[in-house]
Amino acid sequence: TDPVAAGEGRAAISLDELAAHKNEEDCWMAIEGKVYDVSAYLPKHPTPAAVLLPWCGREATEGMRTKGYGRDHSPVAWGMLEDYLVGALARE
Numbered sequence: 001t002d003p004v005a006a007g008e009g010r011a012a013i014s015l016d017e018l019a020a021h022k023n024e025e026d027c028w029m030a031i032e033g034k035v036y037d038v039s040a041y042l043p044k045h046p047t048p049a050a051v052l053l054p055w056c057g058r059e060a061t062e063g064m065r066t067k068g069y070g071r072d073h074s075p076v077a078w079g080m081l082e083d084y085l086v087g088a089l090a091r092e
């Protein structure tokens, strides 16, 4: 297992810490148990950043799985997440 992917070497991230990163300049998302800093990706996303903003600072698996209209992201999109990994979401 990749130690970074497993969230080792960094304390697990709490929902409170996650919630501190909830704007366009500083946007973290928790997706399926891992936390990603997608700030640098927001300007590259195919939609305006406003589509992603409601998911910043929170559990965003639903956003990633539905794109807001019931359709999952492609495997390519899911793979891109790895570039933005920060650590594991704490199990509370």
Ligand code: HEM
Residues within 6 Å of the ligand: 029, 038, 041, 045, 046, 047, 051, 052, 055, 060, 062, 063, 064, 066, 067, 068, 071, 072, 073, 074, 075, 076, 077, 078, 080, 081
């Ligand atoms: C969690 C909140 C997010 C929402 C609500 C969202 C929504 C959308 C929407 C509406 C589209 C365009 C319509 C479509 O392709 O069907 C799209 C496309 C796309 N998004 Fe997102 N997105 C989110 C997060 C992300 C993240 C974090 C990434 C990558 C790091 C990403 C990567 C992509 C890519 C690559 C596409 C092109 C189509 C595809 O590959 O599925 N998105 N997204």
